[in-house]
Amino acid sequence: MHFGVLGSGIIGLTTALELQREFPSAQVSIVADRFNEDTVSYVAAGIFRPGTSFMGPTQEITQQWMKDAFNYWDDLRRSNEAPLAGVNELSGYIFSRTTPAIVRNHFIEQLLPVYRRATEDELKLCQGGWKYGSFFTTCLTESRLFLPYATNKFLENGGQVIRQYISNFFDLPRTFDIVLNCTGMGAKELCNDQHLVPIRGQVLKVRAPWIKTAFYGDYDTYVLPGFETVTLGGCRQYDSYNTEWCKYDSMAIRERCYNLLPSLKKAEIVREAVGLRPHRSIVRVEPEVLTNDEGRRLRIVHNYGHGGYGVTTAPGTAKYALKIVRELLAGQSKL
Ligand SMILES: Cc1cc2nc3c(=O)[nH]c(=O)nc-3n(C[C@H](O)[C@H](O)[C@H](O)COP(=O)(O)OP(=O)(O)OC[C@H]3O[C@@H](n4cnc5c(N)ncnc54)[C@H](O)[C@@H]3O)c2cc1C
Numbered sequence: 001m002h003f004g005v006l007g008s009g010i011i012g013l014t015t016a017l018e019l020q021r022e023f024p025s026a027q028v029s030i031v032a033d034r035f036n037e038d039t040v041s042y043v044a045a046g047i048f049r050p051g052t053s054f055m056g057p058t059q060e061i062t063q064q065w066m067k068d069a070f071n072y073w074d075d076l077r078r079s080n081e082a083p084l085a086g087v088n089e090l091s092g093y094i095f096s097r098t099t100p101a102i103v104r105n106h107f108i109e110q111l112l113p114v115y116r117r118a119t120e121d122e123l124k125l126c127q128g129g130w131k132y133g134s135f136f137t138t139c140l141t142e143s144r145l146f147l148p149y150a151t152n153k154f155l156e157n158g159g160q161v162i163r164q165y166i167s168n169f170f171d172l173p174r175t176f177d178i179v180l181n182c183t184g185m186g187a188k189e190l191c192n193d194q195h196l197v198p199i200r201g202q203v204l205k206v207r208a209p210w211i212k213t214a215f216y217g218d219y220d221t222y223v224l225p226g227f228e229t230v231t232l233g234g235c236r237q238y239d240s241y242n243t244e245w246c247k248y249d250s251m252a253i254r255e256r257c258y259n260l261l262p263s264l265k266k267a268e269i270v271r272e273a274v275g276l277r278p279h280r281s282i283v284r285v286e287p288e289v290l291t292n293d294e295g296r297r298l299r300i301v302h303n304y305g306h307g308g309y310g311v312t313t314a315p316g317t318a319k320y321a322l323k324i325v326r327e328l329l330a331g332q333s334k335l
Contacts, residue, residue, distance in 0.1 A: 007182035008032035009041035043275030045231035065316030072315030086145025092214025198276035208267035280305025
């Protein structure tokens with residue numbers, strides 16, 4: 001059996017590792033044109049915190065993705081590989097001046113070890129006159145460490161990596177029995193998917209080792225401490241394809257974060273980054289069988305469209321994609 005995984009971001013790598021775990025005697029190859037720092041995954045702050053609008057095919061399946069994903073990250077965090085893999089525990093606050101619903105999250109209130117209402121004293125912890133707040137403990141996965149860690153694991157397990165741009169699924173090696181399509185925004189062209197929309201984001205990575213707690217404020221303001229740097233964000237620009245860094249976004253992010261935590265003004269800026277979140281109102285994890293003009297059939301399992309929550313949910317959707325692979329192999333798929 002030979003599986004091809006198209007894409008080497010967080011979705012492709014977690015899917016490829018899951019394939020190797022589930023089918024230890026199978027051959028698994030990753031095909032991608034971008035790796036590590038050239039992927040959207042590298043830009044992410046990596047906090048496990050799904051948006052409340054994140055949606056899979058059903059509410060039940062989506063909740064299962066969250067559970068499987070959190071268990072994966074939390075197990076890795078507890079293992080002695082955690083520093084290598086870039087997985088850490090992180091606690092923090094989400095504050096709002098305007099809307100109580102913003103500080104609630106039905107996906108994780110029961111899942112995380114701690115998710116509670118912030119006390120009156122805690123609402124005054126940082127500037128802003130906050131009215132509503134929650135405190136939670138979660139995981140953070142730093143892609144700068146996790147992507148190379150996962151790639152090494154994949155290679156150690158006998159996996160093969162091919163650097164290639166693919167404009168048609170039928171250009172993939174003919175030896176692939178099933179293709180896992182983990183191409184993020186790349187799926188827009190590859191699958192001609194009009195439902196896939198970029199949501200542009202920009203962040204600053206700053207050196208501020210004194211910040212140990214995460215903070216969210218209104219208008220997409222966040223301060224998320226990682227392993228070496230703290231991510232300051234952000235913005236969400238719907239349907240923007242602009243991958244260039246924008247000085248106005250940078251100024252707005254700094255102003256909002258500095259207002260929240262004035263000590264950040266003295267933090268050194270290490271880098272600034274832009275990424276296009278691959279947003280789909282319903283994340284696409286489903287099978288498809290394509291047939292080309294010569295009558296050749298290709299079995300595909302799609303796994304893309306995770307928007308701003310790909311790091312959070314990657315291991316959960318990888319597990320679900322594997323369930324679909326097993327059904328395809330058993331001839332049980334509804335196709
Ligand atoms: C500013 C910002 C902050 C974020 N913060 C968080 C966060 O804190 N928590 C969280 O959960 N998520 C966060 N995200 C979202 C997260 O980064 C994405 O959901 C995730 O990276 C998507 O991963 P992916 O593997 O689908 O895509 P990518 O990382 O873009 O990988 C796609 C892969 O597919 C390959 N590919 C695509 N098309 C082709 C083709 N035609 N031929 C060959 N190869 C192809 C690419 O080369 C690449 O290897 C953030 C995103 C941004 C922009």
